[in-house]
Amino acid sequence: MTRPGRLIAVIDDTPEDRAAVQRHLADGPDRYRFAEFASYDEAAASFRDEPPDCLLLDFRLQGMDGLEVLERLTGGTGVAPFAMIMLTGRGSEAVAVQAMKRGAVDYLVKGQYTPGQLRQAVAEAIAKFEDRPALERRRAELERAHRAAMDSGPNHERLILIVDDSPEDRVAARRALTQGAGSGGPSYRILEEATGGEALALCRSAGLDCLILDYSLPDLDGLEFLHELTGGTGITPFPVLMLTGRGDEAIAVRALKRGAADYLVKGRLGGESLRSKVEQAIQRMAARRVQEEQRVRVLERLEAEARHRADQLAEADRRKDEFLAMLAHELRNPLAPVVTSLHILRRSGPLPEAARTALDIADGQIKHLARLVDDLMEVSRITRGKITLKRQPVDLAPIVARAVDAARPLAESHSQELTLDLPAGTIPMDADPTRLDQVLANLLNNASKYTDPGGRVSVSVRVEEGPDGCPETAVVRVADTGVGIDGEMLPRVFDLFAQADRSLDRSRGGLGIGLTLVRTLTEQHGGTVEAHSDGPGKGTTFTVRLPVARAGPPAAAPRPAARPSAGPTRLLVVDDCADGAQALAMLFRALGHEVRVAHDGAAAVEAARDFRPDVAFLDIGLPRLNGYEAARAIRAELGDDAPYLAAVTGYGQVDDRRRAEEAGFQHHLVKPVEIDELLRILDLARKAR
Template sequence: MKTRSYLSLVVAIILVPALAVAGWGLVLLLGKEREARFNVAEARASAIALDIDQEVAAAEGKLRVLANTSYIEKGDFVSLYQLMQKVNRTPDSWTVLYDENGQTLINTKSPFGADFTGLVYDWVPSAIALKQVTTSNLRMGLVSKSPVVSVNMPVVTASGKKYLLGQVFPSQYFAEMLSTHNIPDSWIVGVVGSDGITITRNRNANTLTGQAVVAEIRNAMSERPSGRVKNISRDNIPLFTVFTHTERTQWVVAIGVPQVDIEAPARNALRYSLFSICLIFGVAAFVVFALANRLTQAFNNAVRAGKRLSNGEIPTFAKQTVKEADVLLGVLHDAGTTLAAERHRRQSLEQERESLLQNEKEARRLAEDQNAAKDDFLAMLGHELRNPLAPISAAAQLLKIAKHDETTVQRTSDIIERQVDHLTELIEDLLDVSRVTRGLAELEKENVDIKSVLSDAVEQVRPLIESRSHALNIHIDATHACAQGDRTRLIQVITNLLNNAAKYTPQGGVIELSVGVERQWIKIKVIDNGMGIEPSLLPHIFELFRQGKRTPDRAQGGLGLGLALVKSIVALHGGTIEAYSDGLGKGCTFELRLPVLALAQTSGVGSDHQKHEDSLAVALDIMIVDDNLDAAHSLALLLESKGHRIRVEANAQNALASAAIANATIYILDIGLPDLDGYELARRLRAGSENTNALMIALTGYGQAHDKVLSKAAGFDHHFVKPVAIEQLDRIFAAFTKGTSALS
């Protein structure tokens, strides 16, 4: 046999079994393709059934809300009607209340008070007798004059009266639900009641809604929860129909897929397969012919080379298409290539290992730096907290000893007030930096004159600057310098920078504050000739808890939060801040840049800010509710000293009991009370007619943004975090007194 014959035989031996296996696989594939189309239809049916169940569950939840109100028990159908309208899920459905005889009492599709005489439904008593939520089949609505279904819930009042609440849906409501499921145009989708009557349909709905489904589907849905049926539709279309029952109703979702949609892909796949088999045999024959020619040529070259070798000549070894002719050179070449690749791979691995080692060292160094910064911060926090606690403790003991010495008592009270203010400032700094760095701070933006901001900041810091004998040089450019921002926050930024300059500059130093406009930016500089910043610290100066080295007496104070807070606030205003220093002992410069406000936008910008009104000397009736009696009584004593009449309660129940006789016009409530929380207490107090115009103040340890939102929702007028400054209460009382006087 020739080479071509051997190759043909080899190809036949390989292809014939392969094609047989491929044919068997094709049969399986066609079956799976057919099954996959059924699965798609079944998945769509299940999805529609799930949507129906979710809609029924939502309606049931709304009915439970209505059933649990006191309006039905009281017979307050006006309030019940209003609540029905509020909780109604969609304008496409409505809510109905029937009595036990089936008489319609309320229907939100009609105005309240509409005459429903004669609108009696004979199925209502049996629905009430079931004592459970039910879903009806399709029926004709007497009010809507259209086919509807309903979700029904029996209600039995404490007095024994029986009612039925129903959420009614038109059949068109579920037709629109079907349209959301991207159903192919050729498919027929229907929702069928337990009685075999069509509730809705995606095709010919106007003529076939309310009609019985074909017998094959009706018999199948009564025998099993889901399945497949081969049938002819009422549109005379041959179908494969899949159906499934919903869980919450006795309804069935049926999807009819035209038989041609199921069988046509299989027939097309068979035609393509036969064509592919013929093509494969043709290509195989061509390949056999081409390979036979190449092998024959290689063998002839080998014969000629052998003859030349046998004749004593040096054969010419040219590159052959058959690899065996030059296998030795190929092996050597492959071996050299493999060795070179191995050397390159080892070098890459070594470089990668070295890079990973360096990254690990850097990560360890950063972790150690962060851990050291955390330890330093905790040590500083402990020191800063213990410092005010020592004089507070001593002052408390002194008050016990010298309680009849008014001068000593006054001095001791001043000490306690200063130290409490210091503690409050520390805690406020911690909370403030937490809110700002997490993006929870809300800016009250307005058009701000930066020059007036600098003026207010200098006014706040001037006592510290003068106490350390510093010279403050201020350079203000005459150019317009207005920005949009939160005035209080911007004053806080400049104050922090000036405070740092004053604290870290030895006594008798020089501090320069300048402001100017450069193109679209306002540039503010704070320059000092103080301690300077170490080069290693400079890149991290705006990170939390980062500070320069302290002297043993810790004269500078602080927790290392100020500059982190400054950078966060500046970023919220769309600005930037940079720090510069030539090293220790060479001072430092902080340069702040803010977007300048266009001149046309600066109307209403002024340097004067709102002045607080003086307290009005009017005695008020105030109730304080706090389970911390020490805190409550101390605040009560302070308010009584201002002439107010105070009543203290330790829990919410006592406060509610005494509210009617206390005649309080102001309530100061703690949130974390032992029986009811302050939110619920405020709501109940507001519900009383005597407290309609009362002033509600929350005084608590909870100061996050969501706590203030909850306070507002509960009816509080103000929300303060303990401890509160008496001046703040005085201003609120004065404003409240002025407002109530205007109303009287």
């Protein structure tokens, strides 16, 4: 199909005919823009500002016929500035022949073509015109070699090939060309062939200036010959004059479509007339070659500019990704000591109710800010297509149940009713459980965000069977009684940064990333997601459809609950952020562990040597030695006595995790880290000893 947005110009002085053309093209699969004109004068100024991709030109116009318009548009060279199709109210093939000679790509008779034939003709004309630069490059290469040899020869001799199975006709054509030649004009060297096969071989090797081709050959006709010569492109490497013993204009139209420069009837041409036709064809091709070479140079310049622009955009995208990664790191660093300090306050003993409320508020807002930072990083992954899945056999039901349980505190804080309806039994899937949890969390968070206090959010799961009666699709619906979605916004809810709430108060919050992530992750799982709303104030339902695996997943071992490790542990905390290091050290000391603190990579190596910690928590962005270098140095110096290493950093991209693993870290934790995750690391370290 043709790309959307092609501009189709119609020059026709009959409004009804212009409307019919536009209607026929608009009803097809390709999307076009249209420009309508009643005369060439109206169209000319518009063409200077924006040339069309294809022109549909009526033959009979007031004051100027279509052939004259073609002459104006091509400057008399027959080289079309864009694809052109002639339309006429009567099927005159004589007009078709003249239109094709003047640069038209095709010719259609009004009232005799179907809408499908019109759409096909337009699509083929545009495609043929766009293929010409590459074909002209090839033809220019072939001609350049021959032209150099010809220009170095005496008197610029023309090399002409006459292909005709009639010896008498070949002699007549040779005589017509050679009589009177050389008197101030070009001289001719003439080659002759009687069959199409031999002539084709000669055409590809001899460097011809012109081919005089009989329509009727013993092994293939002239139209087949042209198809073989041009490879079906209609662009010949030199001008071809088609000769026939009868004036069949239907054949003439087909020959011109296939690349012939002219169509002549034997017996109607004298010597001077044939020589004139040959010279006109050669000069027209030379003029067309110049124009095409200019067009090729312009296209090459535009392509070079486009490549340069693409390189600039790629560089800007790379810098944007680096900025987002750095921004996330800088935002996560101050979040970490705040989260740790909140944990310390919660463990400091009984607190007044007002203090507990304040802690809950601070904790909720910190988690919200951490989610926003994570969303920033997802933007980069979405735009670059870098989101990857870690598939494994899973049961969807407990994943949905955990997501609903995780969302319940948010719903309760908004006085919302949150319900879950799960089917009995397992729902086996081959999926990434973390990413599925992300899909559900975003949908639940979105539902709660856009539902007023006292509203209801319901989650239901159903399994649909396939034609064979086996489970085929899991359908998860998240419905709310919230503000709903306007009909104009509904098609765009999954677009990046799209938001229905654009009010100044920004009471709903968010970056407009969550639903884009939902769609991306769902589609990567081979599923679909759609949104439905009856309008503002009528709630919204999101429906996720995911393929079910044929075999059930193995029973997943429950993840052990985090608990304080048995006995005190020697811990090394390394962070160039003094507040972050101090807060984490205070938390660990409150849990009964012995802690040493360092603030740069070199100090970390020294502390590991002297203190011999069981576990070391290292930031990555450290002065003197970064975290990767420090980890390698610790492992190199202490060998088997090296501590259990965990990176605690604001850098959270896939490449950061890979580099941490390569440096020798057993774990990569992204700030801010929950207390349960820290306790889990201590427990794993104790078991590894």
